[in-house]
Amino acid sequence: MSHSMSKPPRARRGVLGWGATRAVLDALAAQDIPLTQEERERANAFAHDADRRDFIAAHRLVRAMAASIIGAPPGTIVLRQRCDTCGGPHGRPTLPDHPGLHVSLSHAKGVVAAACGDRPVGIDLERWNASQPDHSDLDFALAPAERKRLQSMAASDADADAPVSPAALAFLRLWVRKECLVKLGRITLDQLDSVDFSAFMQTESVAQAAVTHFAHQGLHYSEWLDPELRVVGTAVGDGPFDIHPFR
Numbered sequence: 001m002s003h004s005m006s007k008p009p010r011a012r013r014g015v016l017g018w019g020a021t022r023a024v025l026d027a028l029a030a031q032d033i034p035l036t037q038e039e040r041e042r043a044n045a046f047a048h049d050a051d052r053r054d055f056i057a058a059h060r061l062v063r064a065m066a067a068s069i070i071g072a073p074p075g076t077i078v079l080r081q082r083c084d085t086c087g088g089p090h091g092r093p094t095l096p097d098h099p100g101l102h103v104s105l106s107h108a109k110g111v112v113a114a115a116c117g118d119r120p121v122g123i124d125l126e127r128w129n130a131s132q133p134d135h136s137d138l139d140f141a142l143a144p145a146e147r148k149r150l151q152s153m154a155a156s157d158a159d160a161d162a163p164v165s166p167a168a169l170a171f172l173r174l175w176v177r178k179e180c181l182v183k184l185g186r187i188t189l190d191q192l193d194s195v196d197f198s199a200f201m202q203t204e205s206v207a208q209a210a211v212t213h214f215a216h217q218g219l220h221y222s223e224w225l226d227p228e229l230r231v232v233g234t235a236v237g238d239g240p241f242d243i244h245p246f247r
Contacts, residue, residue, distance in 0.1 A: 013117075013239055013240055013241065013242050014115060014116065014117030014118075014119075014121055014235070014237045014238075014239060014240070014241040014242070015065050015068050015069060015115065015116055015117070015241060015242045015243075015244065016065065016113065016114065016115040016116075016121075016123060016222065016235045016241045016242070016243055016244065017061050017064065017065050017113065017114055017115075017243075017244040017245070017246060018111070018112065018113035018114075018125065018224065018231075018233055018243075018244075018245060018246065019111070019112070019229075019245055019246025019247060020110060020111055020229055020246070021050075021053050021054050021057040021107070021110050021111065021112055022053075022110075023246040023247055024057045024060070024061050024112055024246045025053065025056070025057050025060070027246050028060050028061070028064055028074070031064075031073070031074055031075060032073075032075040033060045033063055033064070033074045033075045034075060035056065035059055035060075035079075036078065036079065036080075038081075038089040039055075039059055039079070039089075041089075042055065042089060042090070043055045043056055043059075050109070050110065054107035054108070054109070054110065054111075054112055055107060057107065057112045058105045058106065058107040058112040058113070058114060059079060059105065060074070061105070061112055061113070061114040061246075062079060062093065062103050062104075062105045062114035062115075062116065063075070063077045063079060064114075065103070065114045065115060065116040065244075066095060066098065066101060066103055066116045068116075068244075069101060069116055069117075069118070070098060070101070077095060077097070077098070078095065078096055078097055079093055079094075079095065079103070080093070080094050080095070080096050081093050081094070082094075092104075092183065092185075093105060100118060101116055101117070101118060102116065102117055102118070102119060102120045102121050103115065103116045103121065104116075104121045104122050104123040104180075104183050104184075104235075105123065106123050106124045106125050106179075106233070107125075108125055108126055108127050108231070109127050110127075110229075111125060111127060111229050111231045112125075113125045113233050113235075115235045115237070115241065117237050117238070117239070117241075119237055119238040119239070120184050120185060120237065120238075121184065121235065121236065121237040122179070122180035122181060122182070122183035122184035122235070122236045122237070123180060123183070123233070123234070123235040123236075124175075124176040124177075124179035124180050124183065124233065124234060125176060125231050125232065125233035125234075126172045126175060126176050126231065126232055126233075127229070127230050127231045128163070128164040128168065128169060128172055128230050128231075128232070129164075129230065138171075138175070140192065140193060141174070141175065141178060141192035141193060142174065142192075142193055143193050143194070143195065143196035143197075143198065145196050145198035146174055146196060146197060146198045146201065148198075149170075149198050149201050150167050150170060150171060150201075153166050153167040153170055153201075153203065154167035162206070163206055163227070163230065164206060164230070166203045166204070169204055169206070169232065170201050170202075170203070170204070172232050173201070173204070173223070173232050173234070174197055174201070176232060176233060176234045177195075177197055177221065177234050177236070178192045178195060178197075180221075180234050180235065180236040181195060181236060184219075184236055184237075186219075197216070200214055200216065200221075204225055204232075206225070206227045207227065208227065209224070209225060209226050209227060209228070210224065210225045211223070211224045211243060212224075213240060218238075219236050219237065219238065220236070220237055220238065220239055220240055220241075221234055221235070221236055222234070222235045222236075222240065222241040222243060223235075224243070224245075
């Protein structure tokens with residue numbers, strides 16, 4: 001009688017991709033990546049073509065990221081979204097044909113990002129603009145130590161000509177981290193202030209692109225900043241991510 005033992009599955013690293021909507025669509029144009037009927041209906045519901053293109057690019061990109069792990073053409077991957085509350089075709093994305101994989105996606109005014117891994121993942125990005133927006137209406141998202149650190153950064157802001165103030169940029173960084181945790185299912189929107197990233201707040205330079213990594217409370221954070229696209233992004237999961245920027 002022969003005995004065989006299957007090898008344990010190879011540990012996978014998470015993968016993430018991000019870039020300008022145009023760059024992502026151009027890079028994936030040669031591949032047939034159809035959306036589902038529900039996705040097409042959602043895309044067509046956008047009033048502005050730019051928003052429609054962001055949606056399409058993000059949904060194609062998340063398939064491409066999953067395909068890089070699965071080893072299948074991205075056009076064969078089905079993406080499904082269902083709201084846990086109303087049952088509508090939105091909410092956390094899943095791959096019904098690949099229940100062992102987890103995906104997340106984000107899009108914001110001409111920039112998109114997506115991540116995939118064999119453990120739950122969350123990804124989010126935000127763009128900054130030259131108007132130096134006031135985020136005081138989002139103060140509810142901050143832990144007390146984060147609020148104090150932001151106030152200190154705002155008091156020391158000196159360069160009025162900077163494309164974004166250090167305090168405004170730091171707030172966006174906090175926001176995307178916490179949005180990732182919501183997408184990951186670790187917290188809800190009314191628990192944003194329960195997570196404290198004050199120990200990981202630093203003044204970021206917008207002079208050049210940067211990618212950083214850190215671990216916090218058992219999770220791995222991969223973060224990037226792109227001054228050309230004016231975007232900050234974060235991906236969160238159980239392990240490090242292979243990063244694929246689209247230029």
